[in-house]
Amino acid sequence: xPICPPPSESSDSGSRAWIFHSLAIGAAAAAAAAAYLYxxxxxxxxxxxxxxxxxxxxxxxxxxxxxxxxxxxxxQRTWERVMLATSLDHVVVATDDEKIAECCRGFGADVIMTxxxxxxxxxxCCEALQKLxxxxxxxxxxxxxxxxxEPEIIDGVVMAxxxxxxxxxxxxxTALKPEDAFDTNRVKCVVDNQGYAIYFSRGLIPFNKxxxxxxxxxxxxxxxxxxxxxxxxxxxxxLAPTPLQLEEDLEQLKVLENGYRMxxxxxxxxxxxxxxxxxxxxxxxxxxxxxxx
Numbered sequence: 001x002p003i004c005p006p007p008s009e010s011s012d013s014g015s016r017a018w019i020f021h022s023l024a025i026g027a028a029a030a031a032a033a034a035a036y037l038y039x040x041x042x043x044x045x046x047x048x049x050x051x052x053x054x055x056x057x058x059x060x061x062x063x064x065x066x067x068x069x070x071x072x073x074x075x076q077r078t079w080e081r082v083m084l085a086t087s088l089d090h091v092v093v094a095t096d097d098e099k100i101a102e103c104c105r106g107f108g109a110d111v112i113m114t115x116x117x118x119x120x121x122x123x124x125c126c127e128a129l130q131k132l133x134x135x136x137x138x139x140x141x142x143x144x145x146x147x148x149x150e151p152e153i154i155d156g157v158v159m160a161x162x163x164x165x166x167x168x169x170x171x172x173x174t175a176l177k178p179e180d181a182f183d184t185n186r187v188k189c190v191v192d193n194q195g196y197a198i199y200f201s202r203g204l205i206p207f208n209k210x211x212x213x214x215x216x217x218x219x220x221x222x223x224x225x226x227x228x229x230x231x232x233x234x235x236x237x238x239l240a241p242t243p244l245q246l247e248e249d250l251e252q253l254k255v256l257e258n259g260y261r262m263x264x265x266x267x268x269x270x271x272x273x274x275x276x277x278x279x280x281x282x283x284x285x286x287x288x289x290x291x292x293x
Contacts, residue, residue, distance in 0.1 A: 045162045045229065048138035050088040050154065051112075051128050052078060053121035054104075056097035060276055065100050065144050067274070070284050070293070074274060075100065076107045077147035084151035087158040088140065094128035120251045122226065123237045129230060138162075139233050143224035145274040147283060148292075153267055157227040160195075160263045167196070168232035169255050170263040174270075176219035185275045187222040187250060189264065197262040200250050220266070224273055226252065232260065 054065040054075050061067070065075035075093065082091050093104045096116045104111050112131050118124040125141045138158055142149060153172050161170040173189050180186040184202040191197055199205060200222055208214055228236070242257035244250075255262055272283055 044165075045137040047136045048088050048140060048158050049129070049132065049136040050082050050085065050091040050140045050142055051125040052082060052091070052093045052142050052144045053114075053118075053124040053128075054093055054095040054097070054100050054144040055118075055124075056095075056100055061274070063099075064274065065095075066103060067277070067280055069147055069280060070287055073103055073107075074147050074280075075104060075144050076109075078142065078144050078149060079104070079107070079109050081147065081149045081151060082142050082154065085154035085158075086151070087155040089136070090132075090134075092128060092132070093144075094124045096124075122228070122233070122251055125228070126233050126237050129233060136230050139228045139230050141226040141228065143273065146224055146272075147274065148272045148286070149225070150267075150269060153223065153225060153269060156265050156267060157225055160265045161227050161229065164261070164263045167261040167263040168229045169252070169260065170227040170265065171197070171252065172223040172225055172265050172267050172269075173220040174223060174267050176221040178213050178215065180221065181213045181219065189220050189222045191220070191264045195264055195266075197252075197256060197264050199256070200248065200252055202248055202250070220264075222252075223267070223269060 052075065056063055056065070058064050065073065067074045069077050079091065079093065082088070090110070092110045092112050093100070094112045094114045095101050095104070096114050096118065101111045101113060112128040114124045114127045114131075118127060121141050121143065125139055129136065129139055138161055140154060140158060142154065157170045157172055161167060164170065173191070176186070176188060181204045187200055187202055188205050189197060189200045190205050204213065204219065206217070213219075236254075239254055239258055242254045244257055245253040252262065272286060274280060274283060
């Protein structure tokens with residue numbers, strides 16, 4: 001599957017075109033998908049909710065959701081971008097911290113209070129889904145430290161899960177920058193020729209015998225977005241931790257190790273997550289350069 005070209009200052013319509021392009025694996029796959037869409041019953045995975053998990057405690061960056069980015073809390077920046085997605089019927093922030101909850105209510109976000117015992121964002125999303133008291137077919141877990149997340153990516157992973165009845169999870173990946181090859185905060189992934197995930201790692205994958213980055217290989221960087229079938233999300237916390245999940249500290253590996261399928265869309269996106277305090281200045285500089293207020 002061809003990788004998208006390097007990230008550029010393209011328009012929203014360009015980003016949308018790349019996302020939709022990534023969903024079409026080939027003529028045969030597109031025809032099969034169209035045939036399935038024609039046959040599928042109405043109401044198949046139609047209702048989607050976006051959940052932004054946010055916690056105050058963090059070993060690398062305590063209070064990260066409340067860090068100011070050009071005068072606004074990071075969680076607000078992320079929420080404003082998520083609200084632009086057309087595929088979501090509802091958006092909530094899920095947190096265990098009253099300071100974060102108060103901040104979010106202040107700028108108009110719906111908030112669900114969750115337990116401090118949640119081990120990760122997926123478990124927090126599961127608890128939020130239960131407390132919402134309304135049925136949703138799809139739950140999108142959007143990391144709160146992605147203040148420049150593109151709404152088209154959210155729409156893309158929702159569409160991918162709607163079109164892949166054999167998958168319980170969808171996510172997104174983009175081209176990996178050479179300088180990020182050995183950064184363990186940048187998660188890499190590999191997919192099969194039908195766009196399903198094979199593996200995720202903090203190390204460089206695939207890894208060749210020279211031990212160096214191959215400038216000609218289209219390495220993929222995993223983006224921090226997870227789209228669940230809601231029925232699967234409800235059983236996800238009940239699945240025991242798996243060896244690869246624990247070794248890599250990547251919760252999506254528990255999905256693969258238990259034999260479930262995961263769809264990955266390829267997008268053209270310059271990833272700018274906030275992992276540490278020094279990343280805030282980088283984000284602000286980028287926003288100024290792009291004239292983002």
